[in-house]
Amino acid sequence: MASDSSWIPGLSLAWLVAKAILFSLLGIFLLLAFIVFRRWHRGRYFRRLSQRTVVLREQWPDILSGKIPGSAWRLNVLDCQIVEDILLDNIEISDSQQLPPLLACLRNSGLLDLRIRESRCSEGWHRRSVLLALGRTRAPEAVPALVEALESSSEDTRVAAVRALGRISSPQAALPLLDRFVDGELHVPQHTLKNALLNCCRGEPQVLVPYLHRVSLRPRELIARVLGELADPGLGEELLILAADPLPEVRASAARALAKVQPEISFPVLSTLAVDAEWFVRLRAVIAMSSLDHAGKIHVLLRALCDLNRHVRQRAAWTLARMHQGKEEILEKVVATQDNYALQAFLSELERCGSLEAALDGLGDVVDQAPGSAGVENVAAVVREHFAVPARVAAARAGKL
Numbered sequence: 001m002a003s004d005s006s007w008i009p010g011l012s013l014a015w016l017v018a019k020a021i022l023f024s025l026l027g028i029f030l031l032l033a034f035i036v037f038r039r040w041h042r043g044r045y046f047r048r049l050s051q052r053t054v055v056l057r058e059q060w061p062d063i064l065s066g067k068i069p070g071s072a073w074r075l076n077v078l079d080c081q082i083v084e085d086i087l088l089d090n091i092e093i094s095d096s097q098q099l100p101p102l103l104a105c106l107r108n109s110g111l112l113d114l115r116i117r118e119s120r121c122s123e124g125w126h127r128r129s130v131l132l133a134l135g136r137t138r139a140p141e142a143v144p145a146l147v148e149a150l151e152s153s154s155e156d157t158r159v160a161a162v163r164a165l166g167r168i169s170s171p172q173a174a175l176p177l178l179d180r181f182v183d184g185e186l187h188v189p190q191h192t193l194k195n196a197l198l199n200c201c202r203g204e205p206q207v208l209v210p211y212l213h214r215v216s217l218r219p220r221e222l223i224a225r226v227l228g229e230l231a232d233p234g235l236g237e238e239l240l241i242l243a244a245d246p247l248p249e250v251r252a253s254a255a256r257a258l259a260k261v262q263p264e265i266s267f268p269v270l271s272t273l274a275v276d277a278e279w280f281v282r283l284r285a286v287i288a289m290s291s292l293d294h295a296g297k298i299h300v301l302l303r304a305l306c307d308l309n310r311h312v313r314q315r316a317a318w319t320l321a322r323m324h325q326g327k328e329e330i331l332e333k334v335v336a337t338q339d340n341y342a343l344q345a346f347l348s349e350l351e352r353c354g355s356l357e358a359a360l361d362g363l364g365d366v367v368d369q370a371p372g373s374a375g376v377e378n379v380a381a382v383v384r385e386h387f388a389v390p391a392r393v394a395a396a397r398a399g400k401l
Contacts, residue, residue, distance in 0.1 A: 048078065049078065049082070052078055052079055052082055053082050056073070056079060056082050056083060056086070057086075060086065063083065063105070064101060064102070064105050065101075066105070066108065070108060070109035070110060074109055074110060074111075080111070083109070083111075084111055084133075087102055087105060087106055087111070088133065088136045088137065090102055091103070091106075091136060091137060091138055092136060099138065103137070103138070103139055106137060106139065107139075107141075112137060112139055112141060112142070115130055115133055115134050115137070115142075116134065116141065116142060116145045118130045119131055119134055119145045119146070119148075119149065120145060120148065127149070127157060127160075128156060128157055128160040131146060131149055131157070131160045131161050131164045132160055132163065132164050132167075134146060134164055135163060135164025135165065135166070135167035135168055136164075136167055137168075138167070138168050138169060138170070139168075140168075140170065140172060142164075142168065143165070143168065143170075143172060143173050143176070146161050146164050146165050146168075146173070147161075147165075147176045149161035149164075150162070150176070150177075150180060150186060155187070155188070158186075158187065158188050159188050159189070159192055162177065162186075162188050162192050162193055162196050163192065163195075163196060165177060165196055165200065166195055166196025166197070166198075166199040166200060167199065168200070169199045169200055169202070170200060171200060171201060171203070171204045171207045173196075173200050174196075174197055174200035174201050174207060175207070177193065177196060177197060177200070178197070178207075178208070178211050178223075181193060181215075181219060181222075182211055182214050182215045182219055184219075190218075190222055193222065194222060194225065194226055197223075197226045198226055198229060198230065201226065201230055202230055205226075205227055205230035205231055205232060205235065206234070206235065206238075208223050208226060208227045208230075209227070209235070209238050211223055212224065212227070212238075212242070217247070220245075220247060220250060221247060221249040221250060221253075224242060224245075224247075224249065224250040224253035224254070225249070225253050227242075227253060227257060228252075228253030228254065228255075228256040228257040229256070229257075231256075231257030231258075231260050231261075232260060233260060233261050233262060235257065235261075236261045236262070236265050236266075239254050239257050239258055239261060239266075239269075240254075240265070240269055242254035242257075243255065243258070243269045243272075243273060248276070248277075248278040248280070248281050251273060251276060251278070251281045252278070252280055252281045252283075252284040253284075254269075254273075255270060255273045255281060255284035255285040255287075255288050256284050256287070256288060258270055258288050259287070259288035259289075259291045259292065263292045263293055263294040266288070266292065267289075267292060267294045267296065267297065270285045270288055270289050270292070270300070271285075271296075271300050273285035274286060274289065274300050274303065274304055275303070279307075279308075279309040279311065279312060282304065282307060282309070282312050283309070283311055283312050283315060286300075286301065286304045286312055286315045286316050286319065287315055289301060289304075289319070290315075290318075290319035298320070298323070298330070298333075301316045301319055301320050302316075302320070302333055302334065302337065302342075304316035305317055305320065305334065305337065305339070305342040305345065305346065306337055306339045306341075306342045310341075310345075313341060313342060313345045314345055314349075316345075317342075317345035317346045317348070317349040318349050320334075320346060320349070321346060321349035321350045321352075321353050322349075322353055327350065330346075331346070331350075334346045
């Protein structure tokens with residue numbers, strides 16, 4: 001009897017293995033069926049999407065003018081999505097003359113009201129996508145709903161609201177951002193807020209000026225950076241006040257903005273900022289000086305060429321090497337500074353912009369025409385010595401090899 005019953009445990013184990021194999025095959029079959037069904041369903045959806053897009057594109061002039069009422073496509077989910085996407089794409093690339101009929105279609109069809117209601121009722125990812133879609137509409141009616149989203153407990157939602165307000169590109173959208181920022185109630189990354197303010201205040205940078213007097217430290221620095229990028233000639237007096245600000249970042253932003261002001265107003269201030277205690281303020285002043293058309297900027301640039309900071313020296317050399325004035329005169333003045341770093345930076349920039357040989361040839365012509373000029377001969381000797389030292393070092397290294 002014992003021998004007859006010994007095979008029963010083996011049979012049970014074989015049955016368990018068979019069941020495991022069957023369940024595995026069933027799982028594989030169901031997975032393959034799901035993949036095939038999903039591909040078929042998505043292919044069917046994209047075919048319908050393509051067909052309806054072609055039809056609606058052919059009817060687009062009538063849809064935009066209102067000959068085809070919104071009720072003809074508004075209640076169809078697919079058609080509504082296609083029309084909204086076409087409207088938002090056209091709004092983003094339209095100018096002030098093309099925008100009104102697009103916004104009228106958006107309002108009359110009820111799409112704008114639908115998005116505003118969704119932005120207030122939805123949550124999570126769906127709410128963030130709705131907020132960004134509202135920003136793409138560039139409609140003033142969307143601003144209150146986006147401002148409400150700034151008070152959300154989710155940082156991602158607040159960031160989406162700030163980006164959406166930036167897409168509206170209107171000073172009306174910048175005011176709530178600035179009010180909350182200066183009051184310390186807006187908690188979003190500064191680069192996101194900066195990009196939004198740049199888009200909103202691009203046409204009217206003077207909107208930023210009153211807020212500079214209400215804040216201090218880091219908020220003041222951010223607003224000054226935005227103003228420095230958007231400044232126009234009409235902000236001359238305000239920029240002169242910023243140039244004397246105790247914060248170095250604000251002074252640097254003022255130097256950047258002064259490049260767009262008339263040289264008679266900006267040159268004296270930039271000359272002062274070019275000797276500022278902070279190196280990046282001096283650098284911004286030198287960069288701004290390069291765009292001015294003023295006869296006295298050569299003296300300022302020569303002084304910056306001897307700066308202790310190499311970035312300031314390189315930028316001054318870059319500007320001097322690309323000036324239309326005679327390179328021989330500038331080269332003589334650079335040598336007169338008796339600063340080897342300044343000479344090296346200037347000659348390197350001349351070589352980089354392809355003007356080195358012309359400058360040396362011109363210097364040689366001056367020496368030939370005026371052999372009794374000791375100053376020019378000294379300049380030529382210094383320049384030859386400057387190029388002779390690297391040549392001797394290279395020759396020595398080659399001899400060792």
